[in-house]
Amino acid sequence: MAEHQITLPLSDEVAEGLRAGDYAFLTGPVLTARDVAHKRMAETLAKGEPLPIDVRGEVIYYVGPTPPKPGQIIGSAGPTTAMRMDPFTIPLLEAGLKGAIGKGGRGPEVAKALQDYRAIYFLAVGGAGALLSRHIEAVEVVAYEDLGAEAMRRMQLNGFPVIVCNDVLGGDALLLGKAEWRRPD
Amino acid sequence: MREVHVDQIRDTVSRLCQEAACLLPEDVVGALETAREREQSPVAVKVLDQILDNAELARAEMLPLCQDTGTTIIFLDIGQDVHITGGDLRQALAEGVGAGYTEGFLRASIVDRPFSARTNTKDNTPPIVHTEIVPGESVRIQVMPKGGGCENMSRFTIMLPAAGKQGITDFLLQTVDESGGNPCPPIIAGVGVGGSAEHAMYMAKKALTRKIGDVNPDAEEAAFEAELLEAVNALGVGPQAIGGTQTALAIHMITHPTHVASLPVAVNLQCHSARLKEAVL
Numbered sequence: 001m002a003e004h005q006i007t008l009p010l011s012d013e014v015a016e017g018l019r020a021g022d023y024a025f026l027t028g029p030v031l032t033a034r035d036v037a038h039k040r041m042a043e044t045l046a047k048g049e050p051l052p053i054d055v056r057g058e059v060i061y062y063v064g065p066t067p068p069k070p071g072q073i074i075g076s077a078g079p080t081t082a083m084r085m086d087p088f089t090i091p092l093l094e095a096g097l098k099g100a101i102g103k104g105g106r107g108p109e110v111a112k113a114l115q116d117y118r119a120i121y122f123l124a125v126g127g128a129g130a131l132l133s134r135h136i137e138a139v140e141v142v143a144y145e146d147l148g149a150e151a152m153r154r155m156q157l158n159g160f161p162v163i164v165c166n167d168v169l170g171g172d173a174l175l176l177g178k179a180e181w182r183r184p185d
Numbered sequence: 186m187r188e189v190h191v192d193q194i195r196d197t198v199s200r201l202c203q204e205a206a207c208l209l210p211e212d213v214v215g216a217l218e219t220a221r222e223r224e225q226s227p228v229a230v231k232v233l234d235q236i237l238d239n240a241e242l243a244r245a246e247m248l249p250l251c252q253d254t255g256t257t258i259i260f261l262d263i264g265q266d267v268h269i270t271g272g273d274l275r276q277a278l279a280e281g282v283g284a285g286y287t288e289g290f291l292r293a294s295i296v297d298r299p300f301s302a303r304t305n306t307k308d309n310t311p312p313i314v315h316t317e318i319v320p321g322e323s324v325r326i327q328v329m330p331k332g333g334g335c336e337n338m339s340r341f342t343i344m345l346p347a348a349g350k351q352g353i354t355d356f357l358l359q360t361v362d363e364s365g366g367n368p369c370p371p372i373i374a375g376v377g378v379g380g381s382a383e384h385a386m387y388m389a390k391k392a393l394t395r396k397i398g399d400v401n402p403d404a405e406e407a408a409f410e411a412e413l414l415e416a417v418n419a420l421g422v423g424p425q426a427i428g429g430t431q432t433a434l435a436i437h438m439i440t441h442p443t444h445v446a447s448l449p450v451a452v453n454l455q456c457h458s459a460r461l462k463e464a465v466l
Contacts, residue, residue: 001227001228021228021427023228023231063252064252064253064292065252065292066249066252066254066290066291066292067290067291067292068290069290075248075249075252075290075292076243076248076249076250076251076252077252078251078252078253080252080253080334081333081334081337081367083367103334103366103367103369103425104334104365104366104367104426105365105366105426123366123425123427125232125235125236125239125425126251126334126366126369126425126456127236127239127250127251127332127369127456127457127458128235128236128238128239128251129239129249129250129251129252129253130239130242130243130246130248130249130250130251131235131238131239131242132239133248134242148305149292149293161231161235163228163232163425163427173427173428174365174366174426174427174428176428177226177228177229177421177423177426177427177428177429178420178421178422178423178426178428179421179428180226180421180428181225181226181421181423181428181429181430182419182420182421183419183421
């Protein structure tokens with residue numbers, strides 16, 4: 001299990017060197033979006049219009065945090081189920097998206113598209129939202145402000161722990177992991 | 186006849202919502218620690234370390250364990266010798282949830298008009314309330330904030346009676362295997378067997394309120410739960426589906442007599458952040 005310290009934005013060179021099952025710590029800017037923001041972005045791209053924020057070279061974190069308490073930058077902020085973004089992910093990859101962070105696996109079409117577009121899907125630990133919020137240093141809303149908790153945000157990560165799930169060679173950590181640990185009937 | 190005022194119920198529900206979101210029950214922490222000791226995959230061990238560190242941080246600083254602070258499920262056992270006074274019980278429960286989520290800075294995740302506008306109700310109301318009338322003169326309130334990721338992986342079927350234990354085993358294994366990382370393993374699986382369609386899923390949910398380590402009082406069911414746990418952990422799904430030996434912390438089953446022609450089976454999965462808090466008034 002290799003470990004990487006990764007500075008974002010995610011460069012082509014770094015992305016090419018990541019392998020499914022590697023452990024990594026992310027430092028730098030990401031965008032956040034979940035269901036409704038994804039639907040809106042996909043509709044905008046389908047109409048041939050520009051997105052409210054350019055996703056070229058970006059990593060999107062699928063998260064809808066709890067409201068910050070007074071004095072907090074952000075509330076608990078763990079990943080949501082990535083599969084729900086699958087129907088909207090391929091157009092974003094076409095638009096230049098370089099990676100995503102979520103929980104759970106991706107469908108075969110998205111896995112193939114990640115390989116084709118040389119992009120990475122990272123897993124963060126679902127249900128570790130309090131801990132993960134400690135690796136988020138700044139947050140600002142950058143688009144779809146009307147969506148509240150689901151608005152798109154710019155987040156600065158610092159040493160944010162993730163596992164490489166889908167790599168540029170088509171490797172999938174969830175399939176590999178299950179094959180390794182499955183016991184026969 | 187004992188009187189319980191709705192204000193006391195409202196305030197208790199508010200407190201339980203806030204505590205449940207931040208304080209992982211001791212039995213769940215203990216089960217996660219055991220899983221951490223048993224897990225053989227190194228990367229899965231790192232995942233379990235994060236989950237345990239998260240629980241400790243959340244408890245120490247009263248932070249929500251997870252950003253998904255759930256649908257608020259309330260199990261209410263009302264003693265038949267209790268008279269609830271001072272107003273509308275359902276309204277008091279909703280007000281308690283609204284106050285708890287607002288004052289506790291918990292995420293409001295409930296949307297109205299589910300197949301169209303999907304407008305957020307802003308304070309996580311209304312709760313889902315299950316009421317049972319029981320002997321005695323107290324009111325037991327259990328609050329379960331239930332995450333969307335695991336609830337989405339619920340499954341129900343009515344099998345042919347001949348399917349029996351093997352049919353139930355295959356159905357549970359298929360449900361857990363196909364769910365992968367979505368329900369946030371290591372999970373607890375609630376299994377409801379028998380009754381009617383709606384009662385089977387109620388039992389599956391209710392089974393999640395049993396403490397891990399409390400043995401099913403029915404010996405046959407207890408043995409079946411142990412077999413199912415072994416089989417689920419042989420799937421190799423592992424914590425967060427990264428692969429490993431610890432896919433489930435427990436299997437909890439409730440059964441009910443059923444129609445001669447039917448074998449209803451419901452599965453309700455609970456994530457590792459198995460939040461539950463109760464009070465007795």
